[in-house]
Amino acid sequence: MILKQMLDYAKFLLTQAIAAGDSVVDATCGNGNDTLFLANLVGAEGKVYAFDIQDVAITETTRLLAEHNIDCVQVIKDGHEVAHKYMESSIAAAIFNLGYLPKGDHSITTQSHTTITAVDHLLDYLKPNGIIVLVVYHGHSNGKLEKRALRSFCQTLDQKSFSVLEYKFLNQKNNAPFIIAIEKL
Template sequence: MFKYVSDVSLLSHNIIKEYITTKDIAVDATLGNGYDCDFLSNNFKKVYAFEIQKSACDKYVDKNNNVTIINESHAKIDSFVKEQINCVCYNLGYLPGGDKNITTLAKSSLESIKKSLDLLTSNGIISIAIYRGHNEGKDEENCIINFAKNLPKSKYGVMIHECINRSSTSPLLMIIEKK
């Protein structure tokens, strides 16, 4: 097992923990099985968690009493989150152990990311784990990378973490940091 080159979710958590200094409000844009949400809940005062699958929402247990579960698309983030946020965590793809035909979609994911950038505080981070081993995942990868390439460098720093000695469909992690 490698210490640094590991699961993209773990890498995302390490980056968030190390580089976000103000930990007031975070968003888990894709609740899924709740691992990112648990991490955010343990490190931020308040967490909003979006999930389109009701069964995943119903299954999540808020151990810290600081998570608001929203059974809705992350594309509607601005309808539910009205304050500035320090972090948004995306784990795109499908629910592990769930129906692989229900996936995040390039159009709604990009819409959510754009809205998240407006809600993000200075020095805030958006973490995007992109699982590109299925058709919609490849579409999300292309769509999000093309968008991020054109973000103004005077306002945003964008970095991609990718294992280059693994399958070309292995997950990648994009970090967007707001100046």
């Protein structure tokens, strides 16, 4: 398939913005797969800040990183809305997988107000040509609210400073995940 599926396209976008030695953010580390992917992109000289509020996510991410002998990651049990408080320098990219942890408690979901706060703060730390990738899962009631709020927020971003892309398949079910990508110009 020439057109990339959502997670493949998200990774493609990240590879375009991240170089070895960069600092990056996994705003919702979940099971650690994106954290591991980011760690491999930035290498031993880089830094990954991985956030989640759930103990199971912190445990799973830490376990996965240990299995792969990765030590360039700071796993942080805190909300992504305060990620900027941990930043020591500019970042090349950030990724958010919104919704709920697939094998976790589905009543715990990302919230539009904390996600927008996180994105707004991280935009200040984003390097020129850096990117924030939001994979939006909106097949649940809170996801629908978050989708609308994020789209509204992103439409207000100054086009002279940011390019905002929405990537989705038009012929898939109504609740199919999609990507919002914000590139700093």
